[in-house]
Amino acid sequence: MLFPRFLAILPLDRPGLVRLSLFAMIELQNVTKIYPNGVRALNNVSLTIPAGDFVFLVGPSGAGKSTFLRLLFREELPTEGQVIVDGKDIVTMPEGRVPYLRRNLGIVLQDFQLLKRRTVAENVAFGLRVIGAPENVINARVQEALEQVGLSHKRRMYPDELSGGEQQRVCIARAVVNNPLILITDEPTGNLDPMISLEIVQLFLEINARGTTVIMATHNHHLVNKLRKRVIALVEGRIIKDEPGGTYAYE
Amino acid sequence: MGFDSLVFFFSEALTNLRRAGMMTFVTVSTIAVALLLMGTFLLASMNMESFLARLQEEAMVTAFLVPGTASDRVSALKLQITAFEEVTDVTVVTPEAAARELFSDPADQKLLEVGLGEGTNPLPYTIRMKVRSSHDLPALIEKVKGLPQVESVSYGEEAFRQFQGLSNLLWIGSLLVIILLGLASLFIVYNTVRLTLFMRREEVTIMRLVGATNWFIRWPFVIEGFLHGLLGAAIALVILAFGTPFIMARLAALVPFFRFEPGAVALVKLSVKLCLMGVVLGISGSLLCLRDLNAFGREL
Numbered sequence: 001m002l003f004p005r006f007l008a009i010l011p012l013d014r015p016g017l018v019r020l021s022l023f024a025m026i027e028l029q030n031v032t033k034i035y036p037n038g039v040r041a042l043n044n045v046s047l048t049i050p051a052g053d054f055v056f057l058v059g060p061s062g063a064g065k066s067t068f069l070r071l072l073f074r075e076e077l078p079t080e081g082q083v084i085v086d087g088k089d090i091v092t093m094p095e096g097r098v099p100y101l102r103r104n105l106g107i108v109l110q111d112f113q114l115l116k117r118r119t120v121a122e123n124v125a126f127g128l129r130v131i132g133a134p135e136n137v138i139n140a141r142v143q144e145a146l147e148q149v150g151l152s153h154k155r156r157m158y159p160d161e162l163s164g165g166e167q168q169r170v171c172i173a174r175a176v177v178n179n180p181l182i183l184i185t186d187e188p189t190g191n192l193d194p195m196i197s198l199e200i201v202q203l204f205l206e207i208n209a210r211g212t213t214v215i216m217a218t219h220n221h222h223l224v225n226k227l228r229k230r231v232i233a234l235v236e237g238r239i240i241k242d243e244p245g246g247t248y249a250y251e
Numbered sequence: 252m253g254f255d256s257l258v259f260f261f262s263e264a265l266t267n268l269r270r271a272g273m274m275t276f277v278t279v280s281t282i283a284v285a286l287l288l289m290g291t292f293l294l295a296s297m298n299m300e301s302f303l304a305r306l307q308e309e310a311m312v313t314a315f316l317v318p319g320t321a322s323d324r325v326s327a328l329k330l331q332i333t334a335f336e337e338v339t340d341v342t343v344v345t346p347e348a349a350a351r352e353l354f355s356d357p358a359d360q361k362l363l364e365v366g367l368g369e370g371t372n373p374l375p376y377t378i379r380m381k382v383r384s385s386h387d388l389p390a391l392i393e394k395v396k397g398l399p400q401v402e403s404v405s406y407g408e409e410a411f412r413q414f415q416g417l418s419n420l421l422w423i424g425s426l427l428v429i430i431l432l433g434l435a436s437l438f439i440v441y442n443t444v445r446l447t448l449f450m451r452r453e454e455v456t457i458m459r460l461v462g463a464t465n466w467f468i469r470w471p472f473v474i475e476g477f478l479h480g481l482l483g484a485a486i487a488l489v490i491l492a493f494g495t496p497f498i499m500a501r502l503a504a505l506v507p508f509f510r511f512e513p514g515a516v517a518l519v520k521l522s523v524k525l526c527l528m529g530v531v532l533g534i535s536g537s538l539l540c541l542r543d544l545n546a547f548g549r550e551l
Contacts, residue, residue, distance in 0.1 A: 073460075102462035113457055117270075130463030132256045174461065 024084070025051040025182060025213045026072060031081035033067050033237075041067035042078070043237035049215065051181070054208045056224045057217040058248055059234035065217040068234065069186050072215070073105050074098050086181055103131050106175030106212070110187035114159040114167055121146065121155040124173045131178070145173040149203060165196035172203055182213045189220050197223060221248035256467070263471035268478060271447045275479070278443045282483025282532055283490075285436035286525050290491045292425035293521055299418045306414060312391060312406045316376040320400045325376045328400060335394060337387035338380045346374040375402065433532065440479070440536030444472065448540050455544065465544050472537040480533030484526040 026049040033042040041064040049055055057065050070076040071083050074090045083090045086104055093101065114123050121142050128138045146152040149169040159167055168188060175183060183204065189197035201216075201223050208214045218224065224231060224247060231246030232239060241250055268275050314332075316325065325343055333341045344352070350372055380395075382388050388406065395404050448455070458468050 096464070099459075099462045099464045099467075102460065105462075107460050113453070113460070115454055115457065126457065127461040129256075129259055130458050130461055130467055132467070135255045138255075178461070 023051050024048045025053070025086060026215075027082075027084040028068075028071075029082040029084075031071065031078045031083060033064070033071065033076060034079045041237055042071075042234075045081070045234075045237070045239055047232065047239060047242065049213060051213055052208070052211055054205070054214045054227075054229045055216070056227075056229055056231045056246075056248075057215060057234065058219070058221075058224060058231060059250055061219075063234040064237040065234055066186055069184050069215065069217055072182070072184055073102055073107055099131075103178060104181045106172075106178065106180035106183040108168070108171050108175050108183070108185040108188045110190040114170055116159050119156050119158055120151060120162070120170050123159065123170055124177050127174045127177045141177050142173075145177040148176065148206070149173045163196075165192050165199065168192060168196075168200055169203065172200070172207075176207055176212070180212055182215065183207055185214070185216045187217060187219065189218065189223070194222060201227065224248040256470075260470040260474055264474035264478065267447065267451070267471060267475055271450070274443045274447050278440050278479045278533070278536075279482045279486070281436050281439045281443075282480055282529050283486035285432045285532070286484050286487035286529050287490055288432055289425075289429045289528060290487055290521065290525050292428050293524065294491070294495060296418070296421045296425050297517060297521070299421050303414050303418050311379050311381060312388070312395065312404060314378045314380075314395050314398070314401045315403045315405070316378065316400050317402045318373070318375045320376055322376075324400060325378070328398060329378060331398065332378060332380055332395065335380075335391065337383050337391040337394075339383050340381040342379045344377045344379060346372045346376060349374040349377055429528075433528070436532055437536055437539075440476070440532060441539050444476065444537050444540045447475075448472070459544065465541075468544060469538070469541045472541055473534055476533035476535075476537030477530055478533070479536075480529035480531065481526060482529075483533070484522075484529030487525060487529070488522055 027047075029046050031042055031045045032040070034040050043064075045064075045068070057068065059065055067076060071078060071090070072085055074085075074093065077091060085101065088097075088101060090101065115126070118126070124142045124145055125138050128141055133141075142155075143152060146155055149172050151166060151169055151173065154162065154166065159170065162170065168191075172188075175185075185204070188204075189200055192200065197220055204214050204216060205227075228245040228247075230244045231241065231248070233241035233246075233250035235250060316328070322345075329341055329343050332338060353374070380391075382391055392404050392406060395401055455468055
């Protein structure tokens with residue numbers, strides 16, 4: 001089984017080719033999420049994120065950042081409102097289509113989520129393996145993705161033999177091996193020191209430069225203030241600030 | 252499903268079998284024990300059935316004619332019966348022969364000489380016939396009953412019914428045992444697979460995250476269940492193959508008329524049945540665990 005996406009794959013060293021116009025990659029309209037236990041995680045949230053954007057999502061713990069991200073890869077459904085990702089309505093989307101939505105998304109979480117019994121290369125390959133990609137495509141793409149995160153020399157190592165920053169880079173390689181439209185990251189630098197965190201964000205910028213929309217939820221105000229990207233601040237489930245080139249402050 | 256995926260599924264399943272070690276052992280031996288018992292019961296009822304079939308096939312149908320039927324009428328009747336397609340062998344027993352048979356014991360011989368001479372023999376002509384197959388028995392009896400001069404028909408129905416009852420009981424019993432054992436082992440298999448699934452929840456979570464379809468996630472588990480079942484069935488069959496002749500020899504020594512030589516076809520059928528049951532057990536145990544994969548996202 002060969003997917004057109006593989007045939008159309010662009011070399012990772014030719015930035016900007018996939019960057020499309022300003023069509024909305026993500027659109028939320030009056031989204032409210034109330035969990036079964038009564039917690040109101042999102043309250044009437046509306047926003048648009050155009051393709052190719054780089055967005056920092058900030059706010060105190062419990063402000064609804066993770067809920068927002070989980071809506072995007074349809075791990076949660078909104079209680080009210082509409083969520084459109086890559087032109088697809090995730091509310092009306094049948095259960096069986098969800099995996100196909102996720103194949104267009106790269107997801108990186110705070111805890112590294114690597115399989116300890118598989119090598120670095122196998123972990124990265126996992127993202128392609130599960131969508132039934134042929135072996136030769138897998139090998140080529142894994143090599144590319146590992147080169148991109150600067151870990152191709154450690155491809156045969158196991159996650160436990162790597163540092164935290166390296167493990168997170170493996171996760172990023174796994175997330176981008178599929179050339180995703182959107183990279184969704186939830187506190188990816190939460191367990192890492194400032195230097196390594198900067199390296200990780202540098203990677204996100206590179207990925208963004210190739211056309212992937214990046215959304216990063218973070219508490220790292222140094223990074224946010226340094227990079228001056230679009231900042232969306234959530235407090236108690238509401239957007240209290242959404243400005244391009246913004247800073248971390250949400251008080 | 253591409254070939255590469257298939258290779259991936261099988262290598263995953265095999266790796267998991269090896270890693271699960273103890274779990275694999277528990278699952279396989281549970282299935283093996285269940286199938287061994289099921290197999291024993293199936294063999295026993297097969298046994299009973301073949302015994303019954305033999306009994307039926309060797310059964311003679313005896314037609315008693317109206318007393319005083321002339322011997323030329325008897326020969327005509329014999330011809331008529333011989334023409335029936337259900338019949339293989341027909342013999343006419345004259346009253347004299349019947350009497351001799353009746354008093355075949357030397358002690359009774361004197362009685363015959365004393366009491367029953369020419370013209371005093373109360374026994375009627377009888378016609379004995381062999382049935383081609385036990386299935387034809389009811390039809391044949393009806394036909395013979397319908398003939399003139401035939402007063403009554405007997406075919407050892409009492410013994411036959413008793414055996415039939417016993418065989419039915421054995422069937423119902425083994426069916427019950429098979430269902431109960433099946434449920435019990437399904438429960439155990441389900442629980443062990445749940446444990447292995449728990450051991451691999453991280454992997455399943457990641458698979459879901461990177462866009463694996465539910466069936467892609469299930470396949471290695473299904474193959475594992477299949478291998479569990481097949482392995483269990485193989486163990487059960489080996490034990491049955493070595494155990495049955497041993498037990499049969501003991502049984503034959505105890506009950507002389509009890510002999511059991513199932514055909515090769517029957518044995519192959521039994522093996523296939525057991526393998527199928529094992530595979531169904533293994534796979535359904537896996538599938539039961541994997542009904543709701545959405546629960547795995549909740550741990551993210």
